Amino acid sequence: MKKQQTQNKEIQAIRVMSYFIESTAKIIEEEGIDKVTIRKIADLAGYNSATLYNYFEDLSHLIFFASMRFVKKYTDDLPHYISKAKNPLERYFLIWECFCDHSFASPQIYYAVFSSDLGVHPKKLSKYYEFYPTDLLEVPEDLRNMMLETNLSRRTRIALEQCIKEGYIKESNADQIAEAHYLIWQGILTMFINHRSMNTVQEATEKTMKHIRHTIVLEDS
Template sequence: MKKKEIQMSRMWKYFIDATAEIIEEEGVESVTIRKVADKAGYNSATIYNYFTEISHLIFFASMKFLKNYTSDLGEYMKKGKDPLEKYLLSWECFCKHSFQHPDIFHALFIMDLGDHPEKLIEDYYKIYPNDLINIPEELKSILFERNMSKRSRSVLEAVEKEGFIKEENIDSISELTVLIWYGMFTNILNNRMNYDFEEAAKITMNYISEMVLHANVFDFQKNISVQQQ
């Protein structure tokens, strides 16, 4: 690594670690450029030499809290006997962690980050490569994808190859699972429901499981065509 890259990486870590401390102590909503600068020991203007907007800083800091999820994900999917079980277990793990830490997962998967958010994920793992240690190769492609539908679809393709669902239903199932999660997640994030995170995860997984397990009973493409007429 060149001297300039080392210096930049060091500065990024100062600001990301400072932001992570604020999130841990006060919550995501309390993060401001001034607070980050004060905690890191620099002035606010210096931050903008490394981060174009505060949402990127929050995103990078939130990635530091994703390690428990990524570690859990591998263990969850090991319990699956086939690709369909692995798909449902991956969602179970995601629901558990996202409902337990909604502010973090909002910053990671929903907050507007501008163009090319996947580049931010690549940049993060360049700075913190140790976060990828012990992550199975088959899961790394998921971790580098921020788009929820694409994450879901990549696992569903293995489910289709084993004959559990029809190829023409992959996109519909992927979209529906994300919409089910997003509906509950939005309600929890905005305090519209009084479920604790375990109850919210259980209810969401019931809906997802029912929809996926009965996917071949319904002809999604046919139903969509009828609705569009």
């Protein structure tokens, strides 16, 4: 009986947290991230602000989890991109290409999830996927650990694993390459957000991929 009561409480908690996450996502979609407030979220979810703090430590957690709702388009699209790969290196480039296409199309969302200082930031995405487990259904098994990582440099390092195993790059250089690729993307995304670049989404993706490919070429030489 006690076990059943505990399970019921956990189910209820996830349900309430989902209400808050969906309400936050709606505000982001309709008004933008900068317009998100605790009061707006609570009102839209049908609870008071005090209740919200029973489930989330910080507004940043809600912004993070709500932003992940929009990242689902990327996770859904990723298997289609990498299906074209003929080897691990091509697969790695296509992972980045998919990420760039989606992140430059929704720069504020991806900046919020992977770059911005949101205060008390969740360390793992596993909590989010407890709320929305079906979001990872189409992702290949070997990439699921990558999807659960919020640090984009470490995420990139995971994506490089097959390239290391098959000799495309040296393991001793993998961390540096992963960090470089993350910094390339972050720099171009920041310019994109701050209107310091006139590039279209496609042009921003092509520029990022050119730099990423170039660093691999330098590694091989």
